[in-house]
Amino acid sequence: MKPSLDDLDHKILQILEEDGRAPAKFIAEKLSVNEVTVSKRLTKIIEGGFCKIIAIADFEKCGYEYLLPIGIRVQGDKLEEVAEILSQQKEVFSVNVVSGIQDIEILCATQSLSETKIFLDETLPSIVGIKSIAPAIASNVYKFETDWTPFANEA
């Protein structure tokens, strides 16, 4: 059976949602358990692949002005190959194989219009197996939550 999170784990996570860098000692005091227990639980939560405690960066403030949600249609037998190649592109930060009109949905971030053009007019067309692309630029992002996401290529 897969290990799961218990009450204490959830209480620790609740504190970390308020302050992800709260020291183990502080968490331990708040929950009246010892520090070693907190550290052990954190190791289980993180190494068990339940959660990650990390910093999310705002891509726009880090200089990536363009966010492109692109739909891609692929030759049937090339689906996995194309998904792999897309995952290796540095501009691409999300690659999802989907069922629907598109075969793959990707998100990529570029720093300038010229970088965007190169990606759309050169990089994508050079990938063997891509039949068509439905490109777009996200003009105004209203909501972007990442508290629940797939952990791709991990257990």
Add this chain to the structure above:
Amino acid sequence: MKLDQTDKKIIQLLGADARMSNNQMAKVIGVTEGTVRNRIQKLIHNKVIKISVINNINRMENPSLAFVGLDVETRAKDSVAKALSKMKEVRFVSTLMGRHDLMVFILAEDVTKLSKVLYEEISSLPGVRFSESSIGLKYYKYDYRWARILD
């Protein structure tokens, strides 16, 4: 806020593990602990980074992630986007240039809930004309470190 090499290194380190202590980071980067502390404070204050707990969706029973393009009446674009942003299952909302008018990602606990959100809640919003959905089957790459930090 202009980011320098120290900021970028801090963002990189915290992007891998936000539990790393200021002291450890200071040693890796080669600056003082005080610098690290100040920079982190500034980065958070200016909403360049946000320390977050990210949950693996495989902890949900049958998570269903949908990528939805919406065509809406032009004058309703803003009101539809705002209404969508209020829905719990809707994780991402953006207006688009090209392809569709709006792009939405929905994460539902199962397919039943997903279809309820799609065909009852979203299609009943005034101004929504058409939606095109793709359901996530396999995730090859999902870099949760990148997002927009809003409000």
